[in-house]
Amino acid sequence: MSASVARAGRRFTWRQPSILPGFAPSLTLTLVWLVFIVLAPLGVMLWFTAGLGWRGFFEVITRQRVLGDLRVSLTTAFLASFVNAGFGLLVAWVLARYEFPGRRLADALVDLPFALPTAVAGIALSTLYAPDGWIGSLLAPLGIQIAFQPAGIVVAMMFISLPFIVRTVQPVIEDLEVETEEAARLMGASALQIFMRISLPAILPSLLTGFALAFARCLGEYGSIIFIAGNKPMISEIVPLLIVAQLDQFDYQGATAIGTLMLAVSFVLLLTINLLQAWVRRRHGG
Amino acid sequence: MSITLSRRQALALTAAGAAALSGTTAKADATSETLLNVSFDPTAQLYADYDTVFSAYWAKKTGVTPTLHFSHGGSGAQARAVIEGLPADVVTLALAYDIDAIAKTGLLAPNWQSRLPNNSTPYTSTIVFLVRAGNPKGIKDWGDLIKPGVQIVAPNPKTSGGARWNVLAAWAWALKANNGSQDAALAYLKAFFANVPVLDAGAHGSTLTFTQRGIGDVLVGWESDAYLSIKQAGAGKYEVVVPSLSILAEPPVAVVDKNVAVHGTTELATAYLEYLYSPEGQDVIGRNFYRPHDPVAAAKYAHQFPAIPLVTVDKDFGGWEKAQPEFFGFGGLLDQAFGQSGASFFGAS
Numbered sequence: 160m161s162a163s164v165a166r167a168g169r170r171f172t173w174r175q176p177s178i179l180p181g182f183a184p185s186l187t188l189t190l191v192w193l194v195f196i197v198l199a200p201l202g203v204m205l206w207f208t209a210g211l212g213w214r215g216f217f218e219v220i221t222r223q224r225v226l227g228d229l230r231v232s233l234t235t236a237f238l239a240s241f242v243n244a245g246f247g248l249l250v251a252w253v254l255a256r257y258e259f260p261g262r263r264l265a266d267a268l269v270d271l272p273f274a275l276p277t278a279v280a281g282i283a284l285s286t287l288y289a290p291d292g293w294i295g296s297l298l299a300p301l302g303i304q305i306a307f308q309p310a311g312i313v314v315a316m317m318f319i320s321l322p323f324i325v326r327t328v329q330p331v332i333e334d335l336e337v338e339t340e341e342a343a344r345l346m347g348a349s350a351l352q353i354f355m356r357i358s359l360p361a362i363l364p365s366l367l368t369g370f371a372l373a374f375a376r377c378l379g380e381y382g383s384i385i386f387i388a389g390n391k392p393m394i395s396e397i398v399p400l401l402i403v404a405q406l407d408q409f410d411y412q413g414a415t416a417i418g419t420l421m422l423a424v425s426f427v428l429l430l431t432i433n434l435l436q437a438w439v440r441r442r443h444g445g
Numbered sequence: 446m447s448i449t450l451s452r453r454q455a456l457a458l459t460a461a462g463a464a465a466l467s468g469t470t471a472k473a474d475a476t477s478e479t480l481l482n483v484s485f486d487p488t489a490q491l492y493a494d495y496d497t498v499f500s501a502y503w504a505k506k507t508g509v510t511p512t513l514h515f516s517h518g519g520s521g522a523q524a525r526a527v528i529e530g531l532p533a534d535v536v537t538l539a540l541a542y543d544i545d546a547i548a549k550t551g552l553l554a555p556n557w558q559s560r561l562p563n564n565s566t567p568y569t570s571t572i573v574f575l576v577r578a579g580n581p582k583g584i585k586d587w588g589d590l591i592k593p594g595v596q597i598v599a600p601n602p603k604t605s606g607g608a609r610w611n612v613l614a615a616w617a618w619a620l621k622a623n624n625g626s627q628d629a630a631l632a633y634l635k636a637f638f639a640n641v642p643v644l645d646a647g648a649h650g651s652t653l654t655f656t657q658r659g660i661g662d663v664l665v666g667w668e669s670d671a672y673l674s675i676k677q678a679g680a681g682k683y684e685v686v687v688p689s690l691s692i693l694a695e696p697p698v699a700v701v702d703k704n705v706a707v708h709g710t711t712e713l714a715t716a717y718l719e720y721l722y723s724p725e726g727q728d729v730i731g732r733n734f735y736r737p738h739d740p741v742a743a744a745k746y747a748h749q750f751p752a753i754p755l756v757t758v759d760k761d762f763g764g765w766e767k768a769q770p771e772f773f774g775f776g777g778l779l780d781q782a783f784g785q786s787g788a789s790f791f792g793a794s
Contacts, residue, residue: 222775224783291659307643307660390601390644392783403646404603407521408773409528409546 201422207415219416227393228401229424235309235397236377239316240324244370247324248362254325255332269325272318277382284315285387309395311387319380320373327369331362360443364436371432378425477709479512480717483533485520485606485696486649487670491568491733492537498729499720503713511713519647520606527552527701534705534714537698539606540758541565542765544699557699566695567721568735571755572607572614574686575655575664575671582662586688587618590663591636598661599641600651602772602779607648607694611665612772612779614692617756621690634782656683667694672734672749693755 208216219225254266272280288295288306295306305311335358343353381399389395398421405414484492496513504510516523516531520539524546527533538544541558548555558565576584582595590597602608615637616630623629645651648666655664656674663686664671671685698718705711720726727739731746762768772778 224780285658289658289660306658385646389642390646391641396644400646403522404601406525407519407604408769409521409525413775 204415204418204422207411208419211412211416215412216416216419219413220420224392225398225401225417225420228396228398229420231309231312231393231396232378232398232421233424235312235316236374239313239377240320240370240373242313243317243320243324243373244366247321247369247373248328248366250321251325251328251332255329269322271322272320273322277319277380278386280318281315281383281386284318284383285311288314288387306387307389307395309388311389312384312395312397315383315387316377316380319383320376323372323376324366324369327372328362328365331365332358335361360439363443364440367432367436367439371429371436374432375425375429378421478509478713479514479708480534480710480713481514481516481532482535482537482717483523483527483531484515484517484537485523485539486517486647487607487652487667487673488537488696489515489517490673491669491730491735494733495721495726495729498725499717502720502725503716513717519604521604532704532708533701534708534710535698535700535718537696539694539696540609540765541695541697542769543606544697545765547699547701552704553699553702558697560700561698561718562722563738564695565697565699567698567718567726568696568730568737570668570694570696570735571691571753572610572665572688572694573668573671573691574688575666575674575683576662576686578682578684580684580686584663584686587615587633587690588622590665591633591640595640595663596642596661597637597640597663597665598643598645598651598655599665600648601644601646604646605648605651606696607667607670609769609773610667610692610694613758613762613768614688614690614756615665616772616778617692617761618688618690631778631781634778635784638782668736668750669734676734687751687753689754691753691755693757695758 211219250269254262254269285306286292288298288311290296290299290304290306292306295304298305303310305314340353340357343357348356379399381397381403384397385400388397388400390400398417402414402417402421405411405417482492482496492515496515500510500513516526516533518526520543523531524536524538524543527536527547528550536544536547541564544553544557547553548557554560561567574584574590576582582589582592584590584595589595599611600608602612612634615634619630619633620626623633643651643654643660645654648670651664651666652670652674654660656678664674668685671683675683675685698721700711700714700718705714721730722738724739724741727737727742728745730737731742731749734749736750737743737746756762758765758768762771770777
């Protein structure tokens, strides 16, 4: 608390005391880099969209199909990140806390969704979950169909976003002091109490960060989802596919307008999660 | 030599080509024997076969074996790639609308479609049904597709050229079956898409969904794809069902003027397309299940192509410039079939 107050009270100067020299050039480089890598592409998108004017922009983004697809994208991304937050925490906990044969292998497996081309993932998943696939044929008698349904989108999203949660939470769990938990145990706390009041508060900020990263990744994902989603407008069609559909009809402005909407929605949601995270951190005096 | 490459590889080729070009600008007026054909999905086998035949012809005529590159993908996406700089020497796409879009950027002359015979379509095709062996759902015509319990596999008309031919053919039949009632035809289109469980991005994706994933009772799509699926799967797995009315699908071809001028491939590119009209080219077309114009080839492959009454986009739909916005534009008939009024917060556009 006091550190942040001190930081906020400090005036901006080009010569800030630091152990390592070179603040001015590194800040310049940072800004140039951000402009080229992040702002320039986004700027081009906004510039294209600007050609529509406000009215045109609102006309595009309030179309039934755009809003319907946005609902599909947001709900599936939220569900996938939410489920993954639970299971990702479990995976991270097991990998960080326990020693078992094949732990390193399991640890490496977690990163695979990062590396696998998403189209390959999509084809593999849809083969597995199709009604005649290995998993799909087991679920079919129960009346459950995953592939070509909104559920398929969630499955693909869970696959690609798992590492984001595990890799954010795992280092924090590794740094937790087991002694604190042992002390709580000695003072008579139950296992549940220890987890809820000692471990979870320490993990929660990183879990929220992981959730935010996973959610953002899910919203932007295209390659793996289109193979397993049914791609039916407003039912199982994600916004990125709608953008591609606009482009394929040479409607660049419509595509960038939907992209801008997507960006704005993502930004607001990520900001909310970040604020929530800051609040959690403050509340638990992290 | 024939090389098939994906769009991504083709783009890499662009980069390499641009690098080579910037190094040797003086070479621009020299002739080159390398050609890039940018095409759409269902033509992969056709052009793989044709490239071998054309290579042999060109080598015999000029003494040089050309290097023929081929890129395939969704027709609209391919057109966009060319607009954005994919250095195609020739484009062979699913519908004239996509080549018109390229022509609008000035890469080729607006009158491109009158430069080669038959509206620049060396081959035609149509839309038929592919059903599973024995036709268990008893599908005979368009009307049977909307029966409850029938699952149709068809690509998304917003992203697939072939799917747009599907919609027009379905519309033509529904209009005729309902004495020209637009409302009844729209209701048919609605029922049609209600029976489609998966909308793939392209015709190729739909074929895979139907044949590899085993989804659906009937695949609605290119006649050439239907016969190719039967050929690849062997006898006894699928049957072609010919509807009572369909559409003459006219996939056109064109030389991309600006690109061939830069590459020095005008002669090669022009010959590449013209040879499609030759008896040899027409034979390749017929044996790859596209409908040839040449009477000899047409007679030879007549057994493959049942006579179906065919409507055309120019005569029955007023051309693509009219049909595209009317059917596939925002709030158009297709959107209405998906239950979208076309109204937005600010009213209809």
